[in-house]
Amino acid sequence: MTSPAAANSGAASSSPWHFFAYFTAHLHQDLSWLWDHVWLSALPVLAGLVIALPLGWLANRYHWLYPPLLSIAGLLYTIPSLALFVLVPPLFGLKALDPLQVPIALTVYSVALLVRVVADGLASVPDDVAQAATSMGFGPLQRLVKVELPIAVPVIAAGLRVATVANVSLVAIAGTIGLANLGQLFTTGFQLSTPTAYYPPIVLGIILCVALALTFDLTIVFGSRLLTPWRRAVASR
Amino acid sequence: MIRFESVTKTYPDGTVAVDNLSLIARSGEITVLVGPSGCGKTTSLRMINRMIEPSGGHIYIDDRDHSTVAPAQLRRGMGYVLQHAGLFPHRTIVDNVATVPLLLGRDRREARLKALELLERVGLPAAYAKRYPAQLSGGQQQRVGVARALAADPPIMLMDEPFSAVDPVVREQLQNEFLRLQGELGKTIVFVTHDIDEAIKLGDQVAVLRVGGVLAQLASPAELLSNPVDDFVAGFVGRDRGYRALGFENVTDLHVDPEPTVALGSSVSAAGAVARAGWVLVVDDHQSPQGWLAIDDDAVKAVTEIGPTLLHRGGTVASINGSFRAVLDAALSSPTGRGVIVDEAGRLAGTVTAADVVRLLDVHAPAPPATIRSPQ
Numbered sequence: 348m349t350s351p352a353a354a355n356s357g358a359a360s361s362s363p364w365h366f367f368a369y370f371t372a373h374l375h376q377d378l379s380w381l382w383d384h385v386w387l388s389a390l391p392v393l394a395g396l397v398i399a400l401p402l403g404w405l406a407n408r409y410h411w412l413y414p415p416l417l418s419i420a421g422l423l424y425t426i427p428s429l430a431l432f433v434l435v436p437p438l439f440g441l442k443a444l445d446p447l448q449v450p451i452a453l454t455v456y457s458v459a460l461l462v463r464v465v466a467d468g469l470a471s472v473p474d475d476v477a478q479a480a481t482s483m484g485f486g487p488l489q490r491l492v493k494v495e496l497p498i499a500v501p502v503i504a505a506g507l508r509v510a511t512v513a514n515v516s517l518v519a520i521a522g523t524i525g526l527a528n529l530g531q532l533f534t535t536g537f538q539l540s541t542p543t544a545y546y547p548p549i550v551l552g553i554i555l556c557v558a559l560a561l562t563f564d565l566t567i568v569f570g571s572r573l574l575t576p577w578r579r580a581v582a583s584r
Numbered sequence: 585m586i587r588f589e590s591v592t593k594t595y596p597d598g599t600v601a602v603d604n605l606s607l608i609a610r611s612g613e614i615t616v617l618v619g620p621s622g623c624g625k626t627t628s629l630r631m632i633n634r635m636i637e638p639s640g641g642h643i644y645i646d647d648r649d650h651s652t653v654a655p656a657q658l659r660r661g662m663g664y665v666l667q668h669a670g671l672f673p674h675r676t677i678v679d680n681v682a683t684v685p686l687l688l689g690r691d692r693r694e695a696r697l698k699a700l701e702l703l704e705r706v707g708l709p710a711a712y713a714k715r716y717p718a719q720l721s722g723g724q725q726q727r728v729g730v731a732r733a734l735a736a737d738p739p740i741m742l743m744d745e746p747f748s749a750v751d752p753v754v755r756e757q758l759q760n761e762f763l764r765l766q767g768e769l770g771k772t773i774v775f776v777t778h779d780i781d782e783a784i785k786l787g788d789q790v791a792v793l794r795v796g797g798v799l800a801q802l803a804s805p806a807e808l809l810s811n812p813v814d815d816f817v818a819g820f821v822g823r824d825r826g827y828r829a830l831g832f833e834n835v836t837d838l839h840v841d842p843e844p845t846v847a848l849g850s851s852v853s854a855a856g857a858v859a860r861a862g863w864v865l866v867v868d869d870h871q872s873p874q875g876w877l878a879i880d881d882d883a884v885k886a887v888t889e890i891g892p893t894l895l896h897r898g899g900t901v902a903s904i905n906g907s908f909r910a911v912l913d914a915a916l917s918s919p920t921g922r923g924v925i926v927d928e929a930g931r932l933a934g935t936v937t938a939a940d941v942v943r944l945l946d947v948h949a950p951a952p953p954a955t956i957r958s959p960q
Contacts, residue, residue, distance in 0.1 A: 479670030481635060482742075483684050483732075484660035497674045577674045580716035 361545045366554060369547035377532070381555055384528040387521070388514040388563065391450050392507060395457025396465075402458070403465025404491065416462055423459040428517050431455065432524055449521040456517065457510045464506025468499030501578060504571035508564050515560040519552070529555050585611045586632060586740065586774060591641035593627050593797065601627040602797035604641070611646075611739075612770040616787035618777055619820070624797030625776045629742050632774060633659045645740070660684055663733025663741040663771075667749050669725040671717035677703065677728055678713040684736040695735075702731040707761060723754035730762070734769070743775045747782065759785060780821055784809065784828065792817050806832035830909035835944060838904055838911065840925050840934030848874055852888055855879055863920040866895055871931040873901055873924045901926055904933045912941045 370377055406413040426434075431452040436443050439451055472495045480494045496503075522530015532552030539545040572579075586609040593602040602624040609615035617625040630636040632643060634655040643650045650658060663684075671680050681699035686692065700713055706727040717725055726746060733741055747755045747762075763786065766773065777783055783790045784805040792800045792808070794816055801813040809829035812818035818825075844858035845867045855864045859879045866874045875895025877884060884894055899918035902910040904925050915923030915938040922935035 473670070473673075475666050475668045475670035476672060478635070479664070479666055479672070479729075482633060482659055482664035482666070482670075484656040484658075484687055486656050489687075494672060494674075498672075575674065577716040577718070580719050 361543065361547070363546040363550045366547045366551040370551050377551065377555070380527060380529050380531055381559070383526075384515070384518055384530075384556070384559060387449055387453070387518040387526075387528055388511060388559065391453035392457045392461075392511050392514055394450070394454045395461050395510065396503075396507065398454070398458045399461035399465050402462045404469060406462060406466040407469040413466060417466075420459040420462045423455055428452065428456070428520050429524070432521055444525060449518065449526055452521075453514050453517055457514065460510045460513070461503075461506055464503055464510075465499070468502035468506070469495050471502050472498045497574070500571055500574045504567055504574075508567050511563045511567065512560045515556055515563065519556055529559075585609065585644075585646055586615075586772065587644040587647075588628070589642045589644065591628070591631060591638045591643060593624065593631060593636065594639045600796055602631070602638075605793075605797065605799055606641075607791055607799060607802055609772060609774050610789070611772045613788035614766060614773040614775055614786055616775045616777060616783040616790045617793060618780055618783035618787075618790055619793035619800075620795060621778065622795045623793035625778075625793055626744055627797065628793075629744055629774055629776045632740075632742055633662050633664060635659075660688055660736065661738050661740065663736075663738045665726075665729045665733045665741070665743045665746040667745040669717070669722075669729035671725055671728055671732070673717050676714050676716060677708075677720070680717065680728055681732045681735050683732060684738075688736055699731070699735060702734055703728070705734075705765070706731045723750045723758060726750060726758060727761075730765075739772055741771045741773045743773060745777055746775075748777065748779065755782075762786065784821075792820060804832075827909065827912075830912060830945075831907045833908050834905055835908055835911050835941075836905075838925065838936065838944065839940070840904070840936055841922070843922065843924075843932065843935045845871075845873075845932060846877075846890065848890060848892060850890055852879070852884055852890060855890060860922075861920065863922075865924065865932070865935075866890060867932055873926065873932050875899075876919055878919075899924060903928065908941065908945060911936065912938060915941055 402416060406416045432448060435441065435448050435452045436445060439447075441448060441451075469491075476498065477490070477495065480490045485494065518528050519530035519533065522528050522532075523534060529552050532548040532555070536545060536547075536549035536552070539548065588605050588607050591602060591605045592600070594600050605624075605628060607615075617628055619625050627636055631638050632645075632650070634650065637651075645653075645658075671677075672683070675683075678696055678699045681702055682692075682695035685695035685698060700710060703713060704710065708724060708727050708731070712720065712724070717728070720728065726749075729746065733743075747758045750758065759782065775783075775786060777786075787805055789802060789804055790808050791802045794800045800820075801808060801817045803811070803813075806829060808817070808821055809825040809832070812821050812825075843865050844860065845865045846855045846858065848866055848868050855866075855877055856879045858864055859877075862878060862880050864877050864879060866877050868874055874892070875897040876899065877890060877895060881894070884890075887894070896919045899920075900910070900914045901924045902914035904927055911923060911925065913923075914925065915921065915936055918924065918935075920935075921937055923937070923941075924935055925933045927933045
């Protein structure tokens with residue numbers, strides 16, 4: 348007769364501290380979910396940035412556009428994520444559980460966050476610097492790419508950190524509607540919690556999500572530092 | 585040459601910034617636009633490189649209507665210096681200076697070499713090349729701003745209150761170096777300032793604008809001081825204009841009185857033997873005047889040898905070919921009433937009194953204005 352413990356092989360104990368044993372026992376599955384989680388979190392932020400750049404530029408360039416654009420962005424962000432996940436397929440003509448369903452929804456959130464960030468970042472460029480660029484014969488696009496965006500990097504990077512970390516947690520919610528990512532660990536944990544609580548997958552899910560968020564965060568901080576050596580140059584007088 | 589022909593700038597809300605402005609900024613000269621805030625001086629400057637488009641009239645650059653040249657191309661041919669330098673904070677000093685040559689597609693190495701050369705030319709040590717703008721003082725940043733504007737060797741320089749954000753001492757340094765540079769480069773410069781003293785010091789010609797963008801007077805600095813066209817210009821040019829006008833006329837055939845001197849380090853008794861009216865002029869080994877010694881001073885009586893700390897140094901020293909203003913000031917500022925005059929090499933030539941200078945001024949009285957304007 349096999350005990351329930353043996354059926355659960357390496358993840359025998361239900362103690363929260365046995366998450367590592369659970370991880371090693373389901374290594375292949377967990378790493379696959381982790382990888383899905385990585386690209387599901389990162390890709391929408393990058394796509395969102397690409398879309399937010401022109402919108403933020405417009406909001407900064409034409410000041411009358413700033414309030415309505417920011418209001419729309421704020422409204423988008425108030426849509427509950429589960430509802431948005433469900434709404435994306437009919438709105439975009441996809442079938443349910445399409446691999447693009449979650450990235451599209453998360454891109455919407457990223458755009459909502461980043462439009463303000465890009466507009467504020469561009470507004471942080473000192474007026475005389477922008478004028479100097481124009482006076483030297485930079486065209487509008489050259490000025491944006493070579494002068495304004497590099498100077499806006501710190502502000503935009505701060506926004507990217509918020510958007511990316513928010514995405515890591517939103518992706519987990521997408522797990523609950525059956526999409527492959529670390530959110531599945533929580534579903535698994537709930538399913539295994541009858542009749543008694545079974546914590547290891549839940550704890551593992553939390554730890555991997557936090558570790559992933561931290562990794563993204565540090566990557567952005569480090570990247571931002573690499574792009575802005577001038578910010579560390581202080582008056583040496 | 586830059587020619588404004590009936591140029592007008594009206595904003596959509598009806599504000600007239602520049603009203604029917606016609607003037608010529610001659611090649612190789614500094615034309616200063618000066619006036620109170622709201623006189624349209626900066627607007628006029630920015631219409632030259634199309635950062636602001638005129639609503640009426642034409643601007644010609646060397647007889648070519650500037651509206652036929654694409655804005656970016658037009659701007660790359662004109663250096664522009666802003667009040668707060670406007671350096672790119674994310675680029676090193678050398679890369680800031682190399683900006684326009686790189687925009688023009690020149691070789692990066694060559695552009696940097698040229699930038700280093702320019703930094704030296706505007707008086708910045710090469711060690712600053714790799715720094716970022718935030719590491720420089722305001723005055724140093726402004727030098728970089730000038731170097732950056734000069735980098736592509738444009739024939740035209742537009743300068744928008746470039747020296748007004750730095751302290752007075754640095755401002756004077758920058759002004760003097762700017763004049764020295766212009767002496768070497770001979771650019772066509774349009775220079776905007778609200779400071780009439782700066783306008784008079786730097787301008788070959790000065791355009792005084794009144795609020796609403798109307799040209800009140802266009803004249804050389806000397807003409808502006810001696811013959812302001814109306815009360816507005818007279819008031820704007822300010823007090824002491826008679827005295828300041830003397831700065832534009834150099835003395836000729838100045839007769840100086842011989843002045844007995846003693847050398848620094850000689851004995852006090854030797855000084856007493858040659859002193860005139862209790863004072864003797866002390867010179868160094870090269871006959872360069874050092875200061876006056878009052879032989880009746882208690883401090884002087886207490887020692888036997890003339891040391892540098894005993895000297896009165898309040899008096900200014902004028903060159904024998906200097907302006908009337910410099911020569912008169914030397915006499916007025918001297919504790920003895922005898923103004924110290926030196927030759928081109930800085931050696932003592934002799935002394936003059938204020939009365940001497942005024943007598944000379946009577947002879948040189950400026951010619952009356954060619955036309956006497958009748959009040960309207």
